[in-house]
Amino acid sequence: MLGALSFSSPALLLALAGLVGLYFIIRALPSEPRERRFPAIRLLRDIGPADPPPMRTPPWLWLLRLLAAGLLILGLAGPVLDRSDDLAGTGPVLLVLDNGWQAAARFDDRRTALDRLAQKAARAGRGVRLITTAPPPGGWTGGTDAALADAALADATTAAQLSARLADLAVRPWSPAPEPVARRIDAALDRGEIATGGAVYYLSDGVAHDGSDRLLATLARAGRLTVLTDAPTRPPLGLRGVERTGTALAATLVRPPRNFEQSVTLHARGGDGRLLAEATARFAAGARTATARVELPPALRNEVRRLDLADQASAGTTLLLDARAVRPDVGLVGAGVTPLRSPLFYLSRALEPFAAVRQGEIDGLIDGGVAMLMLADVGEVAAQTRRRLSDWIGQGGVLIRFAGPRLANADDGLLPVRLRSGDRAFGGALSWSEPQALGRFPDDSPFAGLDPGERVTVTRQLLAVPSADLAGKTWAQLADGTPLVTAERRGDGWLVLVHTSANPDWSNLVLNGVFVDMLKRLVTLAEPGQRALAGQGPERLVPAQTLDGFGRLGPADPRVAPLSLAQLDETPAGPRHPPGYYGPEGAALALNLMGPAGPIDDRFRLDDLDAETEPLLAATRGDRALAPPLLALVAVLLAVDGLVGLWLRGRLGVPGRRWRPGAAALLALTVAAGLVAGGAPATAQEPPGDDRLDDAYALHATEATRLAYVTTGDPEVDALSRAGLVGLGRVLTLRTAVQVGAPQAVDPAQDPLMLFPLIYWPVPQGGGGLGPAARARLNAYLRGGGIVLFDTGAGSGPIGIDTGDGTRLRALLDGVDVPPLMAVTSDHVLARSFYLLRTFPGRLSDTTLWVERGTERADGGVSPLIVGQADWAAAWAVDDQGRYMVASLPGGTQQREMALRFGVNAVMYALTGTYKADSLHLPTVLERLGE
Structure with a gap:
């Protein structure tokens, strides 16, 4: 089947009617007569019999020209050969x-x-x-x-x-x-x-x-x-939910079952979009789920507001976090320095999996914004501190006190019940005949449902004075009914007393798993999410921001309906309630597309x-565009016509003369252009990406080692970037074994980046973000081992630092997989890949250079990003005569020399990686030095 022939611009076929008139014009106009030179009589012998000049164009010549004109019209009409099956039926x-x-x-x-x-x-x-x-x-x-x-x-x-x-x-x-x-x-x-x-x-x-x-x-x-x-x-991927496990966030990912393994990168981002951490989830062959664990230090754990998957932008791969996902800050105050005797040791160990623990003094912890305070055997509290504590509890704070010898005689008003003087101990004046076990938890207690166990025993405790409301304040009791945990509501907060110690001196409660479960229940009283829920009331939650299909937050559509607080966890996200944030500013709650973590039900299965x-x-x-080969054939016919014209004028066939170089060059260029055009892909086929390169482009880019620079659309900036890489290339040729070709301009949205070991990227004023194609190519280039040198040219502060031109760079790299960065020191391999450097100036000095955090170690790998603000291209740039385009720098020739040395180091770093940091080669290096 040859296929159906169609045209993208069929109206141009009307020009074929003009070929008739063109025929008469060509036929009536003969070629130029042959030129005869007569410098001397001696040359007469080279002249053959005189023929009269032609009066008409030879038939074969005007047929050639008519054929070229016809093929040109056909090529411009955009013929496409459709070799796929025809569309069935008729109509739309x-x-x-x-x-x-x-x-x-x-x-x-x-x-x-x-x-x-x-x-x-x-x-x-x-x-x-x-x-x-x-x-x-x-x-x-x-x-x-x-x-x-x-x-x-x-x-x-x-x-x-x-x-x-x-x-x-x-x-x-x-x-x-x-x-x-x-x-x-x-x-x-x-x-x-x-x-x-x-x-x-x-x-x-x-x-x-x-x-x-x-x-x-x-x-x-x-x-x-x-x-x-x-x-x-x-396969489509989904982010099912997240759980706090110890010091990590564990996210569950889902996909349809596939018989191949798959790795996915999970990003944890702050409220301002900063990348705080990343983790990898690996799907086993045939598996539907995978888990990614994000490890974060306590200082950053509560800043996470969003989880998403790299290169999988969608509402289903985005999980919004609100105050309910924040780990509360718990402050510990107490005495004791011996680890196994100090109550703070047992409290901190029990709290670390689900709370951010800090130790210090009461005033300092309140100033630090803790949500809960635990006082382990702290007696009388100073009057000024006591007033601060009372105000703090009234505003929603939770104070938990543990008994001990110091608290036994305290009376500072910060207790939920009145205490008897002294304490009750096994074998004492108010003693039991035997240690008491932990009793059943009351139904209205936060501990309701927990198993008290049989191994928990209490040998000493503080006794509460009986009162009418004591039973209502009791959250835990011993087997004989004696209160063990009492609590009282004060203002918006809670005051809680544990009547035994927080170490094993008075009971073995702290050595039992139920103690951890009890603390976990108590911590929920101070969790920001619970406080946010309590502050919402029964009011309807108005949509504040919603996600679009690509997982981007934006203003809520007017057609989105509010929902009540009671419906928040039961309402599936959909057209009436899109995923996003609902509620007042500062206390908004998240509604996610795939719901909370847990077993995968039918609503979240991704079946094929x-x-x-x-x-x-x-x-x-199967479509094939015929325009490129037709236009290539036209170019060949025109070249033949030009050669025939030269021959008719005697420029090619004169005895003793060679073909003129211009004609030979014209023929070679024409044929080469025809071959390139003939091999160009059809417009109806798949667009070439980094995995399908144009042959001519790839040949040009790889015939020599080339450095590349990103075009910005500003002619002056682009010209300076090119001149800078030319100047750096000359220095590399003179001082090193690296021989680089002419620099290559690239557009990340269209050109393949993988052909270049190092790309210089100036970041001008007013630059916006990258499009999807450019973002995908840049991510693939960075993951594939490429290095990009970003130069903001002025200001200070790279990604993640809210100063100077870091804002422009963050806007440019929005959506790019950018690793955490660190400042380069003289110990980094980049500072000694060729020259030993301490500073990295360009046109500007006193700037900081940034690379990926972790690459300072010998086994840390190569940083895909080098970020600075020195305007290196201006310091490197030379004109056609080899003169520096920026004649003088603030630091004189020394600053320019340091700038060129940095450029040499950057290229060597891109070509050799961490070779200079590899101790494996140290004996060989010392041997060659004669040491």
């Missing part, structure tokens, strides 16, 4: 798109496939009808039968109109709803609004939703159905669609 082509969160990670591929299918329909003279399966914000109006009318671009339209609106096609932060869409399409088929027997393409996210079987049956009824998806090789599918871009991969 039906396109059905899953635009829920499962399709967000690679939604650009879906837009590309839609555009190509629309162009395919346009070449066949047919319109397109696009139906999306995810409901709009607020849900479909008018009942489920209005689903098709409310779906984006549901009416039949032209390919040009569809292509113009694809950029605005929205990804919804909830799952598709195939069932109502199927019902509406069935109704439209019954009424004849949609013709049957046509071509139907279903761009599926690969997941089986409720009603997917019904939709597939309906689409098969509508015409010849083709299901396109990339789910078999690129039960249908035969094809790769997403398979529908048009």
